[in-house]
Amino acid sequence: MLKMRRILTLIMLLLGLGGLLLADVNIVQSLENDNDLSVGDRFYFHLRAEYPLNRVVVPDTLTNFKVIKVERITEAGLPAHFKLTIVPLLPGYHSFPSLQVQPVDSGNPIAYTDRFRLNIVPVRAESDTTLVDIKAPLKYPWQSPGWLYILAVGLLLVLVLLFFWLGRKKSVPEPIKPVEVPEPKLPNWKKSLQKLLDLQARDLLSKDMVIQHHYELSWILREFIMHEYRIAALEMTTFEIRVAINRVGILKSDEVIRFLAFCDMAKFAKHKPSLEETKAMEDWLKSYLLAFEVIEAQKLLNRPPGETDAANR
Known part of the structure; x- marks a missing residue:
């Protein structure tokens, strides 16, 4: 045991001497x-x-x-x-x-x-676990204060909310456009019949407007022929219309030419027909136009059921 103490003392002395040797005076x-x-x-x-x-x-x-x-x-x-x-x-x-x-x-x-x-x-107690900065954060040049960033973010949020609020307020729904229902297309005979009734209601004969009355009477039939048979009757003479309708073969072609010739006599030959004659011609034109109503009804009856429903729609 004594030897061990001596050895330890010797080692300590050697270490002390080594330290002195390492230190530079x-x-x-x-x-x-x-x-x-x-x-x-x-x-x-x-x-x-x-x-x-x-x-x-x-x-x-x-x-x-x-x-x-x-x-x-x-x-x-x-x-x-x-x-x-x-x-x-x-x-x-x-x-x-x-x-x-x-x-x-x-x-x-x-x-x-x-x-x-x-x-x-120690800068804090051993029980304190809060992290503390050793040194305050460094500020770079032209650094803005922290509250300025918070203010900028707040203003940005206000602007965004204002933008959406104003945009929603201004958006007005488009008015619903009413669906335009097309008027039913009138057949040619019905249009011409209505014009004949309007002409009779004007009573031009009582006003001594014989030429004007027969001119419009002829015009109603010519216009009907043009739309119904695709013949340019408004631009033709009665003779030219005769040739055209004979080639096409329209309903009661002879009576049509007789009617047009009667109107021409009143317009150009200075023939003043009697009221009864004019009335008889108006009745003939009315019956002639109504005959096409019967023809149209027969066509609908002769169609297959599917085509009839489509036509009605």
């Missing part, structure tokens, strides 16, 4: 602002020698401290020396390792700094 080191340090506080490590220093080697294994700046200072009349800016990262007692210091002149030896130990005071 030419290096003068000093600390600045190293009292009551907390995590994030800065302190300074000064390194001087009797000869100019060229470089300080900071090990990559440094974990409890952060060397944020290494300054090589040259002053007139003094050899170049170093100033290291260091920040502790963790609370508690921590040792700062030895650093290698290289001289400018290779004739001077490479030296090593002494280790030193610092007590880093």
Whole structure:
């Protein structure tokens, strides 16, 4: 047991001597602002020698401290020396390792700094788990205050809501257009019959407008022939109409020509027919037009049931 104690004492002495041998007596080191340090506080490590220093080697294994700046200072009349800016990262007692210091002149030896130990005071209680920034956030140039961004977002939301509200208010539904129901197409005979009744209602004969009355009477029949048989009767003479209707073969062609000739005599030959004659011709025209109503009804009866329903629709 006594031998073991002697061996341990010898080992401790050897380690102490090794530390003294590693420390360079030419290096003068000093600390600045190293009292009551907390995590994030800065302190300074000064390194001087009797000869100019060229470089300080900071090990990559440094974990409890952060060397944020290494300054090589040259002053007139003094050899170049170093100033290291260091920040502790963790609370508690921590040792700062030895650093290698290289001289400018290779004739001077490479030296090593002494280790030193610092007590880093915690910035909060151990039970406090709230994260606290070590340092206030940096502001870049022309940075706007935070409230300005909140105001801009609020204005944007107001504009968007206003846009949708006004757009919905202005949108008026289009009025429903009434469906235009086409008027039923009247057959040609019914149109001509209505014109005949209108002419009789005007009573031109009582106003001594014989020529005008017979001119319009002839016009009604000519217009009917044009629409019913596709003959340009309005542009033809009575003789030309005779030729055309004989070729086509219309209903009661002889009586049609007789009617037109009667009207021509009243229009061009200065023949003034009696009221009874004119009345008889009007009755003939009316019966002639009504005959086509019978023909139309017979055509509907002769059609198949499907075609009849389609025609009625």
